[in-house]
Amino acid sequence: MKILVPVKRVIDYNVKVRVKSDESGVDLANTKMALNPFCEIAVEEAVRLKEKGIATEVVVVSIGNKACQEQIRTALALGADRGVHIDTECNLDSLMVAKILAKLVEQEQPELVLLGKQSIDSDNNQTGQMLGALTNMPQGTFASEIIVDGARIQVTREVDGGLQTLSLSLPAVITTDLRLNEPRYASLPNIMKAKRKPIAVMPVSEFNVDLTPKVNVVKVVTPPQRTSGIKVNDVAELVDKLKNEAKVIS
Amino acid sequence: MSILIIAEHDNTQMKPETGKLVQAARGLSGEVHILVAGDACSAVCNEVAALDDVAKVLQVEHASLAHQLAEPMAELVVGLAADYTHIIAAATTTGKNFMPRVAALLDVSQISDIIAIDNDNTFVRPIYAGNAIATVTSSEATHVLTVRTSAFNGVSTGGDANIEKVDFNSESPLKSQFVSVTQTESERPELTAANVVISGGRGMQNGDNFALLEGIADKLGAAIGASRAAVDAGFVPNDMQVGQTGKIVAPQLYIAVGISGAIQHLAGMKDSKIIVAINKDEEAPIFQVADYGLVGDLFDILPQLEQAL
Numbered sequence: 002m003k004i005l006v007p008v009k010r011v012i013d014y015n016v017k018v019r020v021k022s023d024e025s026g027v028d029l030a031n032t033k034m035a036l037n038p039f040c041e042i043a044v045e046e047a048v049r050l051k052e053k054g055i056a057t058e059v060v061v062v063s064i065g066n067k068a069c070q071e072q073i074r075t076a077l078a079l080g081a082d083r084g085v086h087i088d089t090e091c092n093l094d095s096l097m098v099a100k101i102l103a104k105l106v107e108q109e110q111p112e113l114v115l116l117g118k119q120s121i122d123s124d125n126n127q128t129g130q131m132l133g134a135l136t137n138m139p140q141g142t143f144a145s146e147i148i149v150d151g152a153r154i155q156v157t158r159e160v161d162g163g164l165q166t167l168s169l170s171l172p173a174v175i176t177t178d179l180r181l182n183e184p185r186y187a188s189l190p191n192i193m194k195a196k197r198k199p200i201a202v203m204p205v206s207e208f209n210v211d212l213t214p215k216v217n218v219v220k221v222v223t224p225p226q227r228t229s230g231i232k233v234n235d236v237a238e239l240v241d242k243l244k245n246e247a248k249v250i251s
Numbered sequence: 252m253s254i255l256i257i258a259e260h261d262n263t264q265m266k267p268e269t270g271k272l273v274q275a276a277r278g279l280s281g282e283v284h285i286l287v288a289g290d291a292c293s294a295v296c297n298e299v300a301a302l303d304d305v306a307k308v309l310q311v312e313h314a315s316l317a318h319q320l321a322e323p324m325a326e327l328v329v330g331l332a333a334d335y336t337h338i339i340a341a342a343t344t345t346g347k348n349f350m351p352r353v354a355a356l357l358d359v360s361q362i363s364d365i366i367a368i369d370n371d372n373t374f375v376r377p378i379y380a381g382n383a384i385a386t387v388t389s390s391e392a393t394h395v396l397t398v399r400t401s402a403f404n405g406v407s408t409g410g411d412a413n414i415e416k417v418d419f420n421s422e423s424p425l426k427s428q429f430v431s432v433t434q435t436e437s438e439r440p441e442l443t444a445a446n447v448v449i450s451g452g453r454g455m456q457n458g459d460n461f462a463l464l465e466g467i468a469d470k471l472g473a474a475i476g477a478s479r480a481a482v483d484a485g486f487v488p489n490d491m492q493v494g495q496t497g498k499i500v501a502p503q504l505y506i507a508v509g510i511s512g513a514i515q516h517l518a519g520m521k522d523s524k525i526i527v528a529i530n531k532d533e534e535a536p537i538f539q540v541a542d543y544g545l546v547g548d549l550f551d552i553l554p555q556l557e558q559a560l
C-alpha cells in the first residue's frame with residue numbers, strides 16, 4: 002500500500018509568536034521553524050506501517066516556498082521514501098491546499114493519505130476533511146490508533162466524549178491526534194541517507210487551482226493579556242480570597 | 252436568506268453548545284433555522300424548538316445519521332445549503348469533523364473556531380494557540396463557520412419554533428462504518444459546561460492520585476480536566492485534556508494543579524474568570540496567568556483544601 006503524507010512547515014511549537022506592530026500578521030522573521038507536530042506523527046505512523054510490511058512506499062508532500070524542503074528532508078530522515086515539493090509563494094488556505102492535494106492524489110493514487118489533524122499556526126483543522134470530500138474518500142479524523150485489516154482500515158478516534166472506532170474502506174483519509182504514536186528522533190545515518198532521497202519539485206501552476214483568497218485578514222492583534230495576580234501563603238488565605246474577593250465559591 | 256445552525260446532541264438530549272450557537276448567530280442578520288440530524292431524535296427537536304429566537308427546526312432522522320458521521324452529515328447539509336447565507340456548527344469534535352467536508356463540497360473556505368462576529372462577513376478567531384487574534388473578512392456567498400462555544404453564553408428558553416420533518420435518503424455507499432464508542436462515564440458536569448474546573452497535570456504522578464481532585468470537585472460541583480502530559484502518561488482518558496488541541500474551557504474558576512503552564516495548555520483555559528495555580532515550582536509559567544498562586548506540594552495542599560471547603 003502506498004501512503005501519501007502531506008506535511009507543513011510551521012513555527013516551532015516552543016516559540017511564542019509576536020504580533021507585528023502594524024497588525025498585519027505575526028512576525029516570523031528569524032523564528033525557528035519546524036515540521037508541524039501532527040505531521041510528524043503522521044510521518045511516524047506511515048513509516049511504522051512500512052516497517053510492519055503493510056506499506057510499500059511513503060511519499061511526503063509539502064506545499065509552500067522553497068524553505069519547506071527542509072521539512073521534507075526531516076520527514077525523509079524519519080524514514081519516508083521520497084518527497085514532492087509543490088512550489089508557491091502564495092498564502093494558501095486549507096481549501097486551496099486540499100484542492101492541490103486532491104490533484105496529487107489523482108496522480109499518485111495512494112491507498113491511504115495520512116495528515117495532521119491541525120496546523121499549529123492557523124489552527125484550522127480542515128485540510129484532511131476537505132481532501133476526503135474532494136476525492137470522495139471516507140475519513141477518520143483525530144486518530145489515536147489505526148489497524149489495517151485487509152481492504153479496510155479501523156480507526157480509533159479521540160472524540161469529546163471518549164473514543165470512537167470506525168471502519169473505513171480504502172482508499173481513505175486519516176488525520177492524526179497526539180496519542181497515535183511518539184515520533185522517533187532521526188539518527189545521524191538516516192539524516193545522511195535522507196540527503197540522497199529524491200525530492201520532485203513542481204510549480205503550483207501545474208495543478209490549475211485558483212489561489213485567489215476569498216477570506217482576507219483585516220488585522221491580527223495580541224489577545225488581552227492576563228496580569229499575574231498574587232501569591233497566597235496558605236490554603237486558608239486561598240479559600241478566603243475565592244469566597245470574599247473573587248466571589249467564585251460560596 | 253437565513254442562517255442554518257447544526258444542533259449538537261446525542262439523539263436523546265440537546266447539548267448546551269446549541270444554545271450558544273444561537274447566541275453567536277444574534278450577531279448576524281437573518282432568521283435562524285436549526286438542523287437536528289440524528290436517529291430517533293424527536294426529544295432533541297422539542298428542546299431545540301424551545302430556544303429563544305429560533306424560527307424553524309429541521310428534523311432529519313435516518314439510521315446513517317445516528318452517530319453524525321462526517322460523510323452522511325456533509326451530504327445532508329450540502330443538500331440544504333442553497334437556502335442559507337451562513338452554516339454554523341460548534342467547534343466540537345463532531346463539528347470539526349463534518350464541517351470542512353461541507354465547505355469543500357460547496358467550494359467555500361471555512362472559518363474555524365470563531366470567538367466573535369463583527370458583521371455578516373467579518374469574524375474573529377484565535378490563531379497560534381490563541382497567542383494572536385485575527386479578524387478576517389470573507390467574500391464567499393455561503394459562510395461555513397465553526398464556533399468556539401466557550402466564547403458565548405447560551406440563550407434562554409421560552410420559544411416555540413415549528414418543527415419540520417425533512418427526508419434524507421443517503422445516496423452514497425457506506426465507505427465509513429461505525430464500529431463502537433467508549434464513552435467516559437461521569438456523574439460530574441461536562442468540562443465545557445462546568446462553572447468550576449479543577450485540572451491535574453504531570454505533577455499528579457499517577458491516575459490514582461486524581462482521587463485527590465475528586466473530593467474537591469465534589470464540594471465545588473466541578474468538572475475534572477487534565478494536561479496533555481497527564482493524558483499521555485495514561486493517568487486519565489483523552490477527553491479530559493484541556494488545551495490548544497483538547498477542550499477549550501472558560502469557567503468562573505479554574506484550578507490548575509501540578510501543571511507547568513505550557514502555551515498549549517494556556518490556550519485552553521486562559522479565558523477563565525479566575526485562575527488558581529498550585530505548583531511546587533514558584534517559577535512555573537502557570538503563575539503568570541494565575542489570579543491566586545499557591546506554591547507548595549500538591550500532596551500537602553489538596554487534602555487541606557478539601558477540608559477547608
Ligand SMILES: Cc1cc2nc3c(=O)[nH]c(=O)nc-3n(C[C@H](O)[C@H](O)[C@H](O)COP(=O)(O)OP(=O)(O)OC[C@H]3O[C@@H](n4cnc5c(N)ncnc54)[C@H](O)[C@@H]3O)c2cc1C
Pocket residue numbers: 014038039121451452453454455477478479480481492493494495496497498508509510511512513514515516519529530531532535547548549550
Ligand atoms: C502540538 C502540541 C499540542 C499540544 N496540546 C496540548 C494541549 O491541548 N493541552 C496541554 O495541556 N498540553 C498540550 N501540549 C503539551 C504541552 O506543550 C506541555 O508538554 C504539557 O502541557 C505539559 O503538561 P504538564 O504541565 O502537566 O507537565 P509538566 O510541564 O511536566 O509540568 C508538571 C508540573 O507539575 C509540578 N509539580 C510536580 N510535582 C509537584 C508536586 N508534588 N506538587 C506541586 N507541583 C508539582 C512541576 O513543578 C511542574 O510545573 C501540546 C504540545 C504540542 C507539541
Ligand SMILES: Nc1ncnc2c1ncn2[C@@H]1O[C@H](COP(=O)(O)O)[C@@H](O)[C@H]1O
Pocket residue numbers: 006007008009010037039040062063064065093095098115116117118119120121123124125126127128129
Ligand atoms: N501547505 C501544506 N502542505 C502540505 N500539507 C499541508 C499544508 N497545509 C496543511 N497541510 C496538511 O493538513 C493538515 C491540517 O492542516 P490545517 O487544516 O491547516 O489545520 C496538516 O497537519 C498537514 O498534514
